[in-house]
Amino acid sequence: MKILSDVKVLEVAHSLSGAFCAKLLADQGANTIKVEPPGWGDPARREPPFINGVSDPEASSIFLAFNTNKRGITLDIEQPQGRELLLRLVSNADVLIESYPPNHLEGLGLGYEVLRETNPGLILASITYFGQTGPYRDYIGSELVVQALGGFLHAVTGSADLPPMGTALEQMEITAARNGAIAIMAALLHRQQSSEGLHIDLSTMESVVSTPSGLIHPYTFTGRNPKRGGSDGNVMDGMHLPTKDGEVTLTTAGTGGRAMEAWAEFLEEPRLLDQKFSTRISRLDNWEELHNLVAPKLSTWNNLDLMREAMARGLVIGLVQSPQQVLDSPHLVERGYFVEINHPQAGSLKYPSPGFLMDEENPMDGSKSAPTLGEHNAAIFGDELGLSVEELSLLRASKVI
Amino acid sequence: MPERRILEGIRVLTLEQVHALPWGTSFLADLGAEVIRVESLNHLQDRKAGPFPDGHPSKEWWNEGGNLAYFGTRNKRSLCMDVTAPKGKEAFLKLAQNCDIVTDNFRPGTMERFGFGHENLTPLNPKIITLSSTAFGYTGPWRRAGSRARTVDASCGMSYLTGYEGGPSQRASNNYMDHSVGNNVAYALLLALYQRDKTGKGMRIDLTMQETGVSAIGPAILETQRGISRPRLGCGHLWKSPHNVFPCRGYDRWIAITVSSEEQWQQLKHAMEEPDWATDPRFDTAQRRWQNRHALGEYISDWTRTQDDHELMDHLQNHGVAAGAVLTAEDLVSNPHLNKRNYIQEFENLNAPQAGPRKYAGRPFRMQDISFSIRSVAALGEHNLETLRDVAGLSDKEIGALISEGIISTQPLPTEPHP
Numbered sequence: 061m062k063i064l065s066d067v068k069v070l071e072v073a074h075s076l077s078g079a080f081c082a083k084l085l086a087d088q089g090a091n092t093i094k095v096e097p098p099g100w101g102d103p104a105r106r107e108p109p110f111i112n113g114v115s116d117p118e119a120s121s122i123f124l125a126f127n128t129n130k131r132g133i134t135l136d137i138e139q140p141q142g143r144e145l146l147l148r149l150v151s152n153a154d155v156l157i158e159s160y161p162p163n164h165l166e167g168l169g170l171g172y173e174v175l176r177e178t179n180p181g182l183i184l185a186s187i188t189y190f191g192q193t194g195p196y197r198d199y200i201g202s203e204l205v206v207q208a209l210g211g212f213l214h215a216v217t218g219s220a221d222l223p224p225m226g227t228a229l230e231q232m233e234i235t236a237a238r239n240g241a242i243a244i245m246a247a248l249l250h251r252q253q254s255s256e257g258l259h260i261d262l263s264t265m266e267s268v269v270s271t272p273s274g275l276i277h278p279y280t281f282t283g284r285n286p287k288r289g290g291s292d293g294n295v296m297d298g299m300h301l302p303t304k305d306g307e308v309t310l311t312t313a314g315t316g317g318r319a320m321e322a323w324a325e326f327l328e329e330p331r332l333l334d335q336k337f338s339t340r341i342s343r344l345d346n347w348e349e350l351h352n353l354v355a356p357k358l359s360t361w362n363n364l365d366l367m368r369e370a371m372a373r374g375l376v377i378g379l380v381q382s383p384q385q386v387l388d389s390p391h392l393v394e395r396g397y398f399v400e401i402n403h404p405q406a407g408s409l410k411y412p413s414p415g416f417l418m419d420e421e422n423p424m425d426g427s428k429s430a431p432t433l434g435e436h437n438a439a440i441f442g443d444e445l446g447l448s449v450e451e452l453s454l455l456r457a458s459k460v461i
Numbered sequence: 462m463p464e465r466r467i468l469e470g471i472r473v474l475t476l477e478q479v480h481a482l483p484w485g486t487s488f489l490a491d492l493g494a495e496v497i498r499v500e501s502l503n504h505l506q507d508r509k510a511g512p513f514p515d516g517h518p519s520k521e522w523w524n525e526g527g528n529l530a531y532f533g534t535r536n537k538r539s540l541c542m543d544v545t546a547p548k549g550k551e552a553f554l555k556l557a558q559n560c561d562i563v564t565d566n567f568r569p570g571t572m573e574r575f576g577f578g579h580e581n582l583t584p585l586n587p588k589i590i591t592l593s594s595t596a597f598g599y600t601g602p603w604r605r606a607g608s609r610a611r612t613v614d615a616s617c618g619m620s621y622l623t624g625y626e627g628g629p630s631q632r633a634s635n636n637y638m639d640h641s642v643g644n645n646v647a648y649a650l651l652l653a654l655y656q657r658d659k660t661g662k663g664m665r666i667d668l669t670m671q672e673t674g675v676s677a678i679g680p681a682i683l684e685t686q687r688g689i690s691r692p693r694l695g696c697g698h699l700w701k702s703p704h705n706v707f708p709c710r711g712y713d714r715w716i717a718i719t720v721s722s723e724e725q726w727q728q729l730k731h732a733m734e735e736p737d738w739a740t741d742p743r744f745d746t747a748q749r750r751w752q753n754r755h756a757l758g759e760y761i762s763d764w765t766r767t768q769d770d771h772e773l774m775d776h777l778q779n780h781g782v783a784a785g786a787v788l789t790a791e792d793l794v795s796n797p798h799l800n801k802r803n804y805i806q807e808f809e810n811l812n813a814p815q816a817g818p819r820k821y822a823g824r825p826f827r828m829q830d831i832s833f834s835i836r837s838v839a840a841l842g843e844h845n846l847e848t849l850r851d852v853a854g855l856s857d858k859e860i861g862a863l864i865s866e867g868i869i870s871t872q873p874l875p876t877e878p879h880p
Contacts, residue, residue, distance in 0.1 A: 066659070109691075194799075200783040211788050217623060228623045263804075263826075272637065284790075300615075371605055386678075390601075418652075
C-alpha cells in the first residue's frame with residue numbers, strides 16, 4: 061500500500077509545474093485524475109521531441125515524463141455540463157491542482173468559495189507564474205521569463221562576459237512543483253487536525269527567487285549584487301575539463317585545506333604546488349597556466365576510473381555525465397533507481413524515480429505510464445460517477461468529453 | 462485567526478551541515494516542529510559561511526550569519542554538544558528516544574560508527590523515522606563519494622544539457638541542487654509523518670542528491686533511450702522563436718522575450734509597431750522563425766537595445782507578450798510585485814543585535830493562517846539546557862557535568878579560527 065493511496069487528487073493544470081506537482085503525489089500512490097480539454101488535451105502533448113521521432117500526442121517525452129501514475133479523462137469545464145461534472149469530481153476529491161490565470165475559475169463559477177461549498181475539506185493548490193495577487197498577477201509567464209524575473213538568469217549560471225544564460229529543462233517549473241508538494245502535504249496534515257481545506261497560492265517566480273541562496277539576504281547583508289560567471293577561469297572549483305571519455309568538474313573540498321597538495325599528488329603534477337596556485341584568488345589570476353597543467357593529466361583518465369580513484373582518496377569530483385551515461389551508470393543500476401514502464405504507444409522506457417528509498421524500497425516500483433487522452437473516461441464517468449452509456453455518448457457528441 | 466502550527470509536538474533531531482539538509486528541515490521548523498540542530502564546538506563552517514553584516518564578521522561571529530536566519534537555525538533549536546564524547550553520545554541517544562525524526566547528512570557509515578544508525582535507534586524508539594541525505598545513497602559503488610551542489614549538477618546530467626548555443630557544457634547553477642534536495646527532504650519527511658499517522662510505523666529514508674537531480678531531467682532520460690539528444694541552446698528553445706534574452710539600455714541590462722504561438726508573434730509585431738523587417742518571408746512561419754532565429758534576434762535586439770528593461774516589459778506584457786526583465790538581487794529587493802505580495806521578509810535577529818534588521822526571501826506559497834515566516838534564529842547552544850532537561854530528561858547535575866567537562870557550550874572552542 062503506497063503512502064498516499066488514500067488521497068484523491070484532481071489535476072486541471074495544463075502547465076508543467078502543475079503536472080509535475082501532481083506527478084510527485086501520484087508517484088507516492090495518490091489516486092490522481094488528470095483532467096484535459098477534449099480534442100487537444102494538455103498542451104505538453106504537442107511538445108517535441110516525440111519519443112518515436114514522429115509527432116504523436118501520446119509520445120511527447122515531457123508529457124510522458126511528467127504524468128506517470130495518473131489516470132486521464134477529458135472534460136470541457138467551460139461548458140455548463142462540464143462544470144457540473146467537475147463539481148461532482150471535486151465533491152469526492154482531497155486536492156485540486158490548477159494553473160489557470162487568476163480569476164479564470166471564478167469566471168466559470170468554479171472559484172474557491174464555490175469549490176469549498178461543494179467540499180469543505182478540499183485543498184485547492186493554485187500554481188501560477190506570478191501568484192493570485194500583486195501587479196504582475198495577470199502577466200504572461202514562461203520558464204525563461206520567470207528565470208529572468210526570479211534573478212536566476214542574471215546571477216546563477218553563464219559567463220560574466222556573455223549574455224545571461226538559463227538552466228536546462230524547465231527547472232523552475234519543477235522547483236515550483238516541489239514547493240507545491242510540500243505545501244499540499246502540510247495542508248493534508250492540517251486537515252487531519254481541523255478537517256478544513258485550504259487555498260494554496262503558489263508563485264513560480266517566488267519559487268525561483270527563494271532557490272539560489274546568493275540573492276536577497278546576501279545583498280541586504282553586504283550590498284553585493286552577485287553576477288553570473290562563478291565558474292569562469294575557475295579550474296579547481298567550477299570549470300568542466302575533458303577526460304578520455306567525457307568531462308569532469310573538480311573541487312577543493314574534502315582536502316582539509318590542503319587542496320593543491322592533494323591534487324598534485326593525485327595527478328602526479330608537482331608544479332601544482334607552485335605558490336601562484338596556492339589561494340583561490342591566485343588560481344583565478346593564473347588560471348590559464350593552471351589549466352594547462354591540469355587538463356592534460358585529466359585527459360588520460362576514463363570517467364569511471366577517475367571517479368573510483370578520487371573517491372578512494374576522499375577527493376570530491378563531479379563527472380559531467382550525459383543523460384546516456386546517467387542511464388548506464390553502474391551506481392544507479394545497482395540501486396534500482398530506474399523503473400521500467402510500458403506505454404501503449406511509446407513502448408517500454410526506463411523512468412527516473414523520486415530520489416529516495418523508503419525502507420530500501422523504491423516508491424515508484426510498479427508504476428503506470430502517463431494516460432492516453434481520455435483513456436479513463438469510461439471508468440471514471442461510467443463506473444465511478446455512474447453515467448450511463450447513453451449519457452456518455454451525448455456528452456461525447458456535444459464535445460463535453 | 463491565530464497562526465496554526467501543524468507540526469506542533471513533532472520533534473526532529475538533526476545532525477546537519479552545509480545546505481541541503483538544513484534547508485529541508487527548515488520547512489518542518491516553519492510548520493512548528495521542534496527541530497533540534499546538534500552542532501559541534503568546532504568545525505562550525507556553516508556559522509562561518511555568513512553573509513556577515515556589511516561583510517565583516519565581528520568578535521562574536523558565530524551568531525551573525527545571514528544563512529543561519531534564512532535556513533541554518535531558522536525556527537530551530539541549537540544544541541551545541543560534542544556527540545563523539547561518551548557522555549555526549551549518551552545524551553544524543555536519550556534525545557533520540559524522545560524524538561520522532563532523526564536526520565543527518567554525513568557520508569554513509571558515519572551515523573552507524575557513532576552508534577546513531579537506524580538499527581541502533583529502533584530498539585530505543587520503535588516508531589522512529591530516520592532520513593540520511595547523502596550524495597549517492599547508502600548502497601551502490603559510489604556510496605562513499607562526497608559532493609557539492611555543483612558536482613551533483615554534473616553527475617545527474619543537468620550540467621551536460623546546460624550551455625550557450627553551440628558551446629561547451631557549463632555548471633547548471635551554484636546551489637540549485639541544494640535547494641531541490643532540501644525540498645525533497647521536506648517532502649519525504651512529511652510523507653513519512655503522514656504514513657506514521659496511519660500505520661503507527663516509522664521508516665528509514667535513504668535520500669540522495671544525485672537521484673533528486675536525475676528526477677528533474679526526466680524528459681532527457683527518456684529521449685536518450687531512443688537516440689534523441691538535446692542540443693545546448695542557452696536561453697533558446699527547441700522549437701520556439703523568438704525565445705531569448707535581448708539587450709536593453711544600461712550596463713548589463715536584458716529582457717527575456719518568449720513567443721509560443723502565432724498569436725503571440727502577431728502581438729509582438731504589433732508591440733514593435735509593425736516594422737518592415739518583420740514581413741520578411743524568413744519570419745512568416747514558426748518553423749522559419751526558428752530556423753532564422755539568429756537574424757530575427759538581431760532585429761529584435763536593435764529594437765530593445767535603446768529601451769529601459771522595466772518599461773519594455775510592461776509595454777510587451779500590455780500587448781500580451783511573455784516578457785520579463787532580467788533582475789538582479791538589488792532589483793528583487795525593491796521589486797513592486799514581490800513587495801506588494803509581502804514576499805520579502807524583514808527580520809531582526811535578537812541573537813545578533815549588531816546586524817540590525819535585514820531582508821530575506823520568503824516562502825513561495827501562501828496558505829490561510831499558516832505562517833512560514835522567520836520567527837527566531839537559534840544562537841549556538843541557545844537551547845542546550847532546555848533540550849537536555851526537557852527532551853533527554855537529564856538532571857541538573859548531569860547537565861552541570863556536561864558543561865564543566867566542555868561537552869556542551871554556547872561558544873566555539875577557543876581554537877576555532879575567526880572566519
